[in-house]
Amino acid sequence: MNEFLTTLTAIAASAFSPSTAALAIAAIGLNIHFGYTGLLNMGQAGFMLVGAYAFAISIVAGIPLFPAVLIALVAAAVFALVLGVPTLKLRGDYLAIVTISAAEIVRMIGRSSLLTDITGGSNGLTGQSYRGPFTDLSFLGDGQTTLGPFTYDNTGSNGWWVRLVAWSIVGILCLFVFLLMRSPWGRVLRGIREDEDAIRSLGKNVYAYKMQALILGGTIGALGGIIYVLPASVQADSMGRSMTFFVWTALLLGGAATVFGPVLGSIIFFALRLFVQGIAGQFVPDSIMNGQQAEQFSWILIGVVLMLVVIFRPQGVLGNKKELSFNVN
Amino acid sequence: MSTDLGVTPAPTKAAAAATASVAAVSPLPGVPKPDPILVVDNIVRQFGGMTAVNVPHLEVQRGIITALIGPNGAGKTTFFNLITGFDKPSSAPRLIGGPKSDHAARSMFNGRSVNNMGAAKVAQRGMVRTFQLTKALSRLTVLENMLLGAKDQPGENLFAAVIKPLWAAREREITLQAEDLLQRFKLLEKKNDMAGSLSGGQKKLLEMARALMSEPTMIMLDEPMAGVNPALTQSLLGHIKSLRDEGMTVLFVEHDMHMVRHISDWVVVMAEGKVVAEGPSATVMDDQAVIDAYLGAHHDTDLGDDSLLTDEVAEELAKEVELENRTEGDA
Numbered sequence A: 001m002n003e004f005l006t007t008l009t010a011i012a013a014s015a016f017s018p019s020t021a022a023l024a025i026a027a028i029g030l031n032i033h034f035g036y037t038g039l040l041n042m043g044q045a046g047f048m049l050v051g052a053y054a055f056a057i058s059i060v061a062g063i064p065l066f067p068a069v070l071i072a073l074v075a076a077a078v079f080a081l082v083l084g085v086p087t088l089k090l091r092g093d094y095l096a097i098v099t100i101s102a103a104e105i106v107r108m109i110g111r112s113s114l115l116t117d118i119t120g121g122s123n124g125l126t127g128q129s130y131r132g133p134f135t136d137l138s139f140l141g142d143g144q145t146t147l148g149p150f151t152y153d154n155t156g157s158n159g160w161w162v163r164l165v166a167w168s169i170v171g172i173l174c175l176f177v178f179l180l181m182r183s184p185w186g187r188v189l190r191g192i193r194e195d196e197d198a199i200r201s202l203g204k205n206v207y208a209y210k211m212q213a214l215i216l217g218g219t220i221g222a223l224g225g226i227i228y229v230l231p232a233s234v235q236a237d238s239m240g241r242s243m244t245f246f247v248w249t250a251l252l253l254g255g256a257a258t259v260f261g262p263v264l265g266s267i268i269f270f271a272l273r274l275f276v277q278g279i280a281g282q283f284v285p286d287s288i289m290n291g292q293q294a295e296q297f298s299w300i301l302i303g304v305v306l307m308l309v310v311i312f313r314p315q316g317v318l319g320n321k322k323e324l325s326f327n328v329n
Numbered sequence B: 001m002s003t004d005l006g007v008t009p010a011p012t013k014a015a016a017a018a019t020a021s022v023a024a025v026s027p028l029p030g031v032p033k034p035d036p037i038l039v040v041d042n043i044v045r046q047f048g049g050m051t052a053v054n055v056p057h058l059e060v061q062r063g064i065i066t067a068l069i070g071p072n073g074a075g076k077t078t079f080f081n082l083i084t085g086f087d088k089p090s091s092a093p094r095l096i097g098g099p100k101s102d103h104a105a106r107s108m109f110n111g112r113s114v115n116n117m118g119a120a121k122v123a124q125r126g127m128v129r130t131f132q133l134t135k136a137l138s139r140l141t142v143l144e145n146m147l148l149g150a151k152d153q154p155g156e157n158l159f160a161a162v163i164k165p166l167w168a169a170r171e172r173e174i175t176l177q178a179e180d181l182l183q184r185f186k187l188l189e190k191k192n193d194m195a196g197s198l199s200g201g202q203k204k205l206l207e208m209a210r211a212l213m214s215e216p217t218m219i220m221l222d223e224p225m226a227g228v229n230p231a232l233t234q235s236l237l238g239h240i241k242s243l244r245d246e247g248m249t250v251l252f253v254e255h256d257m258h259m260v261r262h263i264s265d266w267v268v269v270m271a272e273g274k275v276v277a278e279g280p281s282a283t284v285m286d287d288q289a290v291i292d293a294y295l296g297a298h299h300d301t302d303l304g305d306d307s308l309l310t311d312e313v314a315e316e317l318a319k320e321v322e323l324e325n326r327t328e329g330d331a
């Protein structure tokens, strides 16, 4: 029983961990791409990585915190522009292919030994090298605080401060997306998702709207990347294809084209994994499935759940069946 | 309820003026018109080796209803696509190796060139079209579909979008306009339904209403009445006429000869990509070229046979509509 409680606590802890928030932020960005505009961005991790690198490198170079964040967002916007210019006039699949490859290219460049002086090569950049300005901003002070079963440093490298900031950003972005999508601008995006030509026939510059959506979602993805590396380190391989897959899973689980879907999806995503691992660790003897196998099993299960969601509840957990299923009919 | 009954009234002053404006035009393919709103030259479109459209010159008179007719595969839809910027003529001027400048595709709308212009820009200029295969935005509500048609929305700018007060007033204005149109098109009860849930005919109506939201100078309808019930067709024909009377130019593709006869002031006939005849609706059907192009073997059928849709029948249908409206209104 005690062990079960430990599992539950671990799940709750992961539910509001900075990585969950980072995943949620990236999924909010992807939601603008896919959920609202219908853009198939298969390289959201690439945007995260661009943001994380630009941020960390800027700080290491001595640029203050907020300008560094701004540089990261601009870098992601330029990245989006470069990907969008040749593809957004073409059919949707082209963007998918280009974003997959571009994300891989960013990762390869990041870990290549040629740029070790700047990016740290495959070792990446350690957290201490860029975290300073962020933690200096904390008004929570030193020491630890316990809330219920959770004890963390007030500031520290992975404490209450980064959690507070990360989830505040999630909240602000949810509000932002809500405000945007109830506006005529959001209506044009959703129209584009349904039928570009119809929107064109009504005199709207579809290309410009798609570009705006790609840039906006991409910069939000970069913000997710920054949050992701704040309590950890910048590692090119931690934001590769599997990260893109996580973001998609979170979005589809929670419900594309809903305001809170990406957030709920991210929480479910992490909780489900820990839940499976916890249950397996407790009730399945090691001889049948050891810890490592349990983790692999949890991935398999996530894949199965994703398939079930796509087949039986295509609109995700929060979606409205009538309106927001992503299977286009 | 709308009082628009669609009864064919005695020709209004505007209608008489429209007919009169092209009365002196001789019925020849590509003939110049006194006050053309659209002038196209050398519009050629080839698909592989096949020439789908080849129109050396065509003018569309301002302020009248022009019908574009022709058998299946004549190239009407392709022609629509070409002049509205959804497709590019094979004869479009190119940087290298294009056609000679006097053979290059040219189009003028409302006195300004719309050569090589994107579809959105053409629409902004005031030439708005609908599609033969309807493009309802399925997962948006009927009202949202309508609102998308409106022009000059400050809220469609990303930077103004988050601040509702900047666009709320315009939104209210166009919502009223949309509801008014939906009322006319008998779709008001459906305004909060998803457009995807409408029937085929209702989607056609929605698309036409949506195009009207932008208050276009010229509206181009590709088979607007295909699948719409006859009673409502009557009422909408009345509506199209009243648009014309208010000064809008209408160009529409239609297979239903009765409808063509009923409302169009001028008829352009296409066959195998070419304009084979033009003329007033009353006489163009008698043109030998039209009969040949259209009917081939069935020479004995009268193309302009109006006996099925005399004004009595129209009136009867309109009365039925009125009755229906009354009972709806009571319920």
Ligand SMILES: Nc1ncnc2c1ncn2[C@@H]1O[C@H](COP(=O)(O)OP(=O)(O)OP(=O)(O)O)[C@@H](O)[C@H]1O
Pocket: B047, B052, B070, B071, B072, B073, B074, B075, B076, B077, B078, B079, B132
């Ligand atoms: N994208 C395309 N690729 C190849 N051929 C095409 C294409 N679009 C049209 N065509 C051909 O061009 C010709 C004209 O087609 P179009 O759709 O313009 O005819 P239409 O007059 O609108 O006919 P309908 O009355 O049946 O709608 C047809 O023979 C068609 O097969």
Ligand SMILES: [Mg+2]
Pocket: B076, B077, B078, B132, B222
């Ligand atoms: Mg057609």
